[in-house]
Amino acid sequence: TDQEYLILKEEGWKYSPDIVILCFLANDFWDNILNFTLRGYGKPKFEIVNEKLVLKNVPVPIPENFKKKFALFSFLEAHFYTYSFLENLIYKNKLLNKKRQIPSWFNYEYIYYKNPPEIIKESIEVTGRILREINMSALKKNVKFIVVYLPSKEQFSISSKKEINYSLPHLYIQEICHKENIKFLSLYPLFKKTLGGKKIEEFYFKDGHFNKKGYLTAGKIIAEFLKKEVFNKRIF
Template sequence: MALLSVALVAAGAVGEVVVRLTPRLRVNMLMSRSDAALGEVYRPGQRARYSTPEYDHVVVINSHGQHDIEHTWAKPPVVYRVLFLGDSYVEAMQVPAEQIFYRRLEERLNEDAGVQGVRYETIGLGRSGWGPAQELVALEQIGWRYQPDLVVLCFLPDNDFVDSYLPLKQYPSMPYFERMPDGRLVPIPATPDGFKDSWVYGLCKCSQLVCLLRQNVDLLQQMRADAPRVPLRHQVFMEDKPAAWLEAIETTLACVRRMEAMCRERGVGFLCVALTSPVALGQVDLNAQVQRYPAMGGVAFDPAWPYHLLEERLGGVVPYVSMVPTFEQHMAATGKPLHFAKDGHWTAEGHAVAAAFLYDFLTRGKLLQSPAGTR
C-alpha cells in the first residue's frame, strides 16, 4: 500500500510537470468566487494560465474581477466612458487584454481626442455564460458605478436566448428573470455555489493536471448530453423550435428593452450590437454536424433567423446594429476566418475588425456625445 501511494504521488507529480510544460492543452486555471447578486465572479487580481489547443497565455484579472486593464470607479473629468456588456466575447480570454476589441477602440478614439477635447475610456463588463438577463443585473450592480456615458450591449444570438432563460439554461448559479403576463420582469435570484469559496476548490485550482482532467471530463459529459438532441447552442437556428424557446425569446428581448429604458432614464446612450459567430459567417455548416449529433438529421436550419428577429423586434425600438455584413465583407476580401476554428470566438484579427466597425459606426452615427456633466 505504501509503495502504491508513493507511485501515485510520483505519477501525479510527473503529470503535473508534463501539463505545465506542454503548450496548448485545455487548461483553465482561473478562480471564481461566489457572489450574492451575480452568483459567481472571478477573484480579482489573479494571474492564471488559460489555454486550449488553439492558444495558450496568462490571463490577468483586474481589481474589479474583469479581464481588462485597471479602471477607477469614479469617472475622471472630461472623460467619456463607454461600458461594454456581454458574455465570453467581452470577457475575451482568447486574446491578451490589449488586443480586445474595446481596448483597440479606445486607442482609436483617443487619436481624435486632441481635436474633440475629450478623452475616451472603454470598460469591459462580461463573463462567459452571461446573457442579457445576467448583464442587466451586472449593469445594476456594477455598471452604474463606472458612471458610463454610453452602454453597448454585445448580443450573441447563438446562446443569449438560452443564457437568459432558466428553464433552458438549467444553471441556477446565475440570476434570471421571469416575465409576467403584464410584461414586468420579476428577478430570480442566483443560488451561489459555495464550493467556489472552499479550500478544496482552491487546492484543485492549484494543479494544472487536475484542471486539465476536470475540463476534459466536463467536455465529454456535455458532448454525451448533446448527442441525442440538437445542442442548445444550435436550436436557435432551427426553423421549428421547441415551445420553451418562445418564452426564452420574449424574456431576453424584455431584458434588452429594460436596459435601454434604464439608460434613457439616466440620460445615458445605449446601443445593442449583434455579434458574429462561426455559424452566422458560414465557418460551421450545421447540416454537416449530423454525424456527431444524429438528432440534427432532417432538421431545417436558418443561420440568419436570429438576426432577422433582432432587426424586426429591436430595430426602431432601441438603437441596434449587426456586425455580420462587415465581417462577411472582410472574410470575402481577405479569405481569412475571423473566428477560431474549434473555440469559436474571435481571433485577434476578429477583434481588430470589430473595433474598426464600432469606431466607424459610433463616430459616423454621432452616438458619442459630450461626457455627462459637460452637456
C-alpha cells in the first residue's frame, strides 16, 4: 500500500483518472510496516511522527549481502517460476529466512492473532493514515477512490490455534474505510458465499495467489460492484 501510494503521487495522478481502485491483501499490513520485502531487498516505509505521516528509509539502501551474494538468487526467484518451485522444494523455512535475511522475530501469522503484537497495531494505524492521504487527494481531484479487499487462501482454512482468527485483516481494513468514509468492497464474505461446496483449490494456486478462475471470479464481483455502487448501473 505504501509503495502504491508513492507511485500514485509520482505517476498515477498524471493520467487524470476518474476512479482509483486499491486492492488490499492481508499481507499488506506487514508490507506497510517493514523497511524490507520478503524477497530480502529494501523498501521505503511510512511512520507516524508527531501525528504526521513521514516517509522513511529513502533513498532505499541496498544491503551488501543482497548485492553480492543474493542478487542472482533474487532475480531468478522473481522471474522464473521453475526456480521458485525448486527452491520451495529444496529449502526449509529456516534456511530460506536466513538466505533472505528475514529477522527471526518475523511471524506472518501475527496479522491473524486475536491479540496482535504492537508492530501489527502500529501497521494498522499507518495503513489507515496512508488510505486517508489517498482519499483526501482523491476528493480534492474529484476522483472516486475504492478499496477492495482480496482474501488470502489461508483465510478459508480452520486453524487449530485458538489465538488465530482469519477474518481479522478483513475487519481491520473495513473499520479503517468506514472511519475514513472510503467506499469499500470486501471479497472475503462474497468469496465464501460464491465458493459454496466448491474447494478453495479451484480458485487459488498452491502458493496462495489467485489462479485464472480466481481472478475471473474476483473481476466479475468487482465489475458488478462498480456498475451498481459507483456508476449507478450504467454499463461501461
